[in-house]
Amino acid sequence: MAWGTKLWLMLLCFAATCMKHSIHGKPQVPCLFIFGDSSSDNGNNNYLPVTSKANWSPYGVDFPKGVTGRYNNGKTTIDRIGELLGFPDFIPPYADYLPPYPNPHVSDIFQGVNYASAGGGIDEQTGNNLGQVFSLSDQINHHRAIFFQIASELGSIQKARNHLNQCLYYLDIGTNDYTINYYVTDIYSTSVNYTTQQWANHLHDEYYKHLMVLHGYGARKFALSGVANLGCRPYQIRLHRAKGCVESINDAVQLFNEGLRPLVDRFNKEYPSSKFKYVNYTAIQSSIFPDFITGVPCCQTEKFFGACRYNGTYCKNREKYAFWDESHTSDAFNKIAAEKSYNDPKSSFTYPMDIKTLVK
Numbered sequence: 507m508a509w510g511t512k513l514w515l516m517l518l519c520f521a522a523t524c525m526k527h528s529i530h531g532k533p534q535v536p537c538l539f540i541f542g543d544s545s546s547d548n549g550n551n552n553y554l555p556v557t558s559k560a561n562w563s564p565y566g567v568d569f570p571k572g573v574t575g576r577y578n579n580g581k582t583t584i585d586r587i588g589e590l591l592g593f594p595d596f597i598p599p600y601a602d603y604l605p606p607y608p609n610p611h612v613s614d615i616f617q618g619v620n621y622a623s624a625g626g627g628i629d630e631q632t633g634n635n636l637g638q639v640f641s642l643s644d645q646i647n648h649h650r651a652i653f654f655q656i657a658s659e660l661g662s663i664q665k666a667r668n669h670l671n672q673c674l675y676y677l678d679i680g681t682n683d684y685t686i687n688y689y690v691t692d693i694y695s696t697s698v699n700y701t702t703q704q705w706a707n708h709l710h711d712e713y714y715k716h717l718m719v720l721h722g723y724g725a726r727k728f729a730l731s732g733v734a735n736l737g738c739r740p741y742q743i744r745l746h747r748a749k750g751c752v753e754s755i756n757d758a759v760q761l762f763n764e765g766l767r768p769l770v771d772r773f774n775k776e777y778p779s780s781k782f783k784y785v786n787y788t789a790i791q792s793s794i795f796p797d798f799i800t801g802v803p804c805c806q807t808e809k810f811f812g813a814c815r816y817n818g819t820y821c822k823n824r825e826k827y828a829f830w831d832e833s834h835t836s837d838a839f840n841k842i843a844a845e846k847s848y849n850d851p852k853s854s855f856t857y858p859m860d861i862k863t864l865v866k
């Protein structure tokens with residue numbers, strides 16, 4: 507065979523492989539933007555003057571890059587959803603773009619950014635006692651900066667909107683408005699000023715405004731995760747010396763979740779060119795719990811916040827534990843939770859449809 511033919515064949519094979527890769531490697535949405543708290547934080551708090559961090563062993567023992575700031579042994583639920591959507595890499599934390607750690611791969615922002623910050627909530631005050639955590643409104647301000655960066659790279663605001671229209675926006679926030687605000691009565695007067703129903707209403711009003719701002723920056727596909735049954739966390743069970751879940755906390759959280767459903771209906775009606783989905787996280791949690799050890803965490807914890815002890819030990823059979831530390835679910839749990847919210851054709855856990863249908 508002549509060299510020319512051989513080279514040509516090689517190039518052809520190369521092109522074919524490339525093509526196969528680009529088909530297989532192409533995510534179902536071009537971009538994913540993530541807003542939330544410690545359940546989704548993948549390193550943002552490492553660089554903040556805050557006490558809510560998880561950048562020590564044994565966090566990350568099962569994560570390919572080791573300790574990253576993720577609050578469990580491996581991947582977060584949104585890491586897993588990102589994989590199911592076909593993203594070849596994890597969505598980088600917003601902190602990667604901040605000095606003194608500017609990420610040189612500026613084009614990454616076209617694939618999305620993770621703004622989630624451990625300790626952050628919907629209410630502005632939530633998490634203030636932990637330092638300068640990023641609240642939902644901070645996270646949306648950061649998205650605004652990214653929006654203008656994309657606009658400047660693409661050449662116009664309209665082009666930025668056109669690109670951002672196609673992305674998925676995943677929000678999992680509200681937990682801390684209960685666990686480190688409403689129920690921390692020695693620091694916050696919230697429970698004096700608000701009944702649980704009034705507090706849920708207040709959070710919905712704030713959430714609504716924030717979602718409108720995101721919509722203004724071109725967001726059209728939203729997945730809103732409800733808050734888990736926080737009374738079932740080992741931390742609350744220990745704090746209240748309860749035998750099982752602390753039902754009064756679960757009841758308060760349910761008021762928040764029940765209001766998200768009509769919020770999603772209202773959005774879908776008012777903005778027919780947008781799609782909003784509610785992920786019923788408590789239903790997912792209840793369906794997974796029976797297969798796991800749930801009342802105690804896998805890692806050896808510090809009493810104070812129930813975080814894993816520095817360089818502490820952890821259980822042997824960690825795939826059987828729902829919780830890694832006293833407040834955060836394990837990699838094994840997150841994997842199943844992600845699958846249930848992504849692919850749920852009967853809508854047992856999602857409303858009105860699953861995340862898979864959101865991206866089509």
Ligand SMILES: *[C@@H]1O[C@H](CO)[C@@H](O)[C@H](O)[C@H]1NC(C)=O
Nearest residue numbers: 631694695696697698699700
């Ligand atoms: C609760 O009310 C008091 C007195 O009106 C006020 O000082 C405080 O800021 C309020 N707290 C919240 C969380 O709204």
Ligand SMILES: *[C@@H]1O[C@H](CO)[C@@H](O)[C@H](O)[C@H]1NC(C)=O
Nearest residue numbers: 763764765767786788789857
């Ligand atoms: C979530 O699912 C549970 C169990 O199926 C159900 O009781 C609850 O009403 C659902 N919550 C919302 C807000 O749809």
Ligand SMILES: *[C@@H]1O[C@H](CO)[C@@H](O)[C@H](O)[C@H]1NC(C)=O
Nearest residue numbers: 561562563564815816817818
């Ligand atoms: C934890 O382990 C690391 C690595 O072995 C070590 O450098 C560090 O000093 C240890 N920290 C504590 C608090 O024991």
